[in-house]
Amino acid sequence: MRGLFRYEQKETIIHNIDPRVKLIWVFSVSTLTITAGVPWVLLAIFLSTLPFWALLRPSREKVTSVAFVLFTMVFGFMVSQSLFYYWGDTPTFTIIPAHVPVIGTLTGGIHIYIEGAMYGFIQSFRFMASVSAALLLVATTHPSELIAGLVRFIRIGKRHFGFPSEIAFMVSSAVSFAPSMIEESLITINAMQVRGLNMKGITNKIIALKYLFFPLVINILRSGRQMAIAADSRAFRATKNRTYLNELKLGQGDYIFLSYIFVFISTGLYLSFIGYGGTVPGI
């Protein structure tokens, strides 16, 4: 599963698209997943992300990981909606009858509705579409480029608008620190196991987390202090008008992709407006 969130260094059309344009695309997909309502439109939005995956030509590991994540999402939505969908005719089966003391009385009975599972399946396309688009963004954009895109999202005159560079620095530090923090956690757990920590069973695992927590946070403090010193010593925040090694500039491909996004979101919003949008059931 480690491959799921990893940037895949390749030379593909989708890699060469400006990170800001890809961010706009992700935002467009996310917006349409909210405005659309009819199942086939939701499915179409999700399917619209797949050709870009094909352009990426992902590794087998990546495909498996993404498929797993999407499957668990569908499963999660189906389970939750099968429990709470209250328009079902009759429960497909009952988990807790209404007459069971306390829980049954408080909840009015807990039932599984097959209609709810179906409803959850349809609604899961909303989430799947936005996650598929965002995972593609992550897979085809180096974190540093993505952060640069967030910091210099748009330029008006001589001024860039976006996240402050300090936030960008914090996030890029966090991105680079996250894998090593996970590694450190594993090392700490191994060390504790060597010292006799029992890791069998969920209860013991939760207890192990308690032991893990303090050393982990101590390491955070130490690393944070070291990184801060390193940054200050390299004149971080010394001037407001900093320069960048790589300037982001939109190319021909970016404009083509922007045109596609414009057509995509316009069509989606138009369809939502003329009747394929979703009135919120029960809302």
Added chain:
Amino acid sequence: MEMIKTMRAPVLALVVLLAAISATVPITQGSATNAANIVETASTTTGNKTTGDPILEDMVTFLVQVPYGIEDGGLAVQGNNLSAYVFMESFLHGEMDVVIRLDFPDGFQIRGPALQSFKLYTEYDDWYQFIDFYVPPDMPTGTYAIKATATIEIEGQQDVIERNIAIRVASKDEVSDMISINRVIIPSDEEGIGDASRQENTFVLQETSPLIKRMAVIAGIGSSDGDGDVKVSHIGVEIENNGDEAIPLIISYAILDVNTRQPVEEFRPTLMGMSSETFSYANIILPAGSKKTVGLPVYISETALGGEYLMHVKATVMGSDWTAAARDDRINAISRNWTSIFISLSALLLTITAIGIFVLRSNAIISSFKTRHLMMISLFGTASFAAVNIPMTFLWDIAHAVLGPFSFLFIGIFYEIVLYMLIVASVVLIPKPGVVTLLLMVRYLLNGVLLGHFNPVFLISYSVNAIALEFMLYAVGMTRGNVIGGYAGRIRTGFVCATADALSQYVSFNVWMVLYRLFYSDWYIRANILIDGFLYTFIGAWLGINLGNRLKKVIE
């Protein structure tokens, strides 16, 4: 007008004389026609054809519809009750005595007197009567002739007008094959034409916010009583006649409970003292080989509940009580939960405002932190991401599968206890406004950059959480440098964090429901807010103070 009246007297005398000579069927000789009256083909019928003096015809309107609504070539279904309609109007400025007799072929059973006598007193005086009759199930199919005879006596002189009406008797199967309800368009306009901008098969209940409605009443532009509480929508019914003759139909509907199939009272409210069903039908004459869309009003009481219902649309042959065609469609009645919409909109506005303020004042906010503070916050954000978001990406669904609706008891350990331990510990170490915002911002961006969760729902949820926490922690002085010591301080911190998280959980549920159209039971939302949002967060905050105080010693 006066001249016309004066001319009528000699003309009438002539008419009466001629009638006496040429009367073919004297009223006293009228008898029920027998089976020989069956006319084999439609071409030989004389549907509502006139026999009588043309001048007398000008003085009255004599109309016979068998069954009611059809003047020519009606249709009767075996085994059904129907009504014939007889109408007479006088254009004579004077009295006339009228005797009307309906002669049905053998086999038809007339429910009531076949002979009707009455007097019309003056010009435009009229009379009408419905005459019920029954077509037995064993009545042979075919076309029958019905004769209606009106004997009119004016000033002692009699004349007769006849109407010959053809009626075809058809079997139920035959009629059922002819008529079909192709589709029901919900909702539609008054003409039955669908509105593509509305969700199919769905009625929206309570379109107006109760608050707006109340304000409208106060402002004097809204109604607060009576029929004002009844909403009107429309449905379109597309009906087709595949037969060779026109069929008079009554199209009506009933909205039924899905389980019991009983009519739902909230969809037939009282209007002007009458049941709305009185207004919810359409009668049409559907020509042979044609299809037509009719619009029907749907009246919905304000007390109607959202949910799934059955729309039962039926077509009955006019004058009959037999359903020739019917169709059931599942429909949704949506009641807008204005509380959720209002909360979601408020959260969105709050998020936009907060982002706007942060963008405008980002330099001032960030420059108040030292680089090591920023790094520490960043790494706490990383820790919260690594300890909460990553395991939850996989454990969330497993917990759902294993624990079902009680998965929040397990998930809350990560999302509340662990997360708040880190948040509160970071605030203990850096007691400044903005710490929580920066930490959650890093977490959100990491969630987006690494897990692909760039979506508005997360943005709103994180923003509301950050705003609520910042506000409450500042209010109790925690981010103003007040030292948290003793049980009172811990309880106070735990309480404010728990309240802020319970509030943001409530907002999150509403945002998820509105933007992603998800359902959650009330008990589930309450349990999440109370146990996860409040209890777990309280525990997390308590442990976070302990952790923060121990870490302080490490730093020092």
